[in-house]
Amino acid sequence: MRLIQVAQRAENLDRAAEFYSVLLGTRPQAVFDPPGLLFFDLDGVRLLLERGAPASLIYLAVPDVRRLMEELEAGGVEVVAAPQVIFRHEDSKLGPAGTDEWMGFIRDSEGNTVGLVSQLPGGGPPV
Structure with a gap:
């Protein structure tokens, strides 16, 4: 069994398409409006932004959450929680041995919280 799709609430598909295109570095794969569906491909898993769907908390793997969140904040994205090591x-x-798992949280264009995660070389004391 594998995960095929994750849905997230998006009331304004144009605004969500712009936000997620910047965040993900790719354009949407498909838009169906009506009924209000916007799809991105995340390495074979569909991210569905759907008008009227319930909000969910999604976590996206990024190369370096510290750098990305600085860039996003400079661009006006709301930081909910700054990046920090949450697990060694x-x-x-749960991840490559010897790495630290960094997480930070932002608010997307639709008011949802999005977790950004990086597994980076470790080096400090246990958290």
């Missing part, structure tokens, strides 16, 4: 991967159960 001592083994490879």
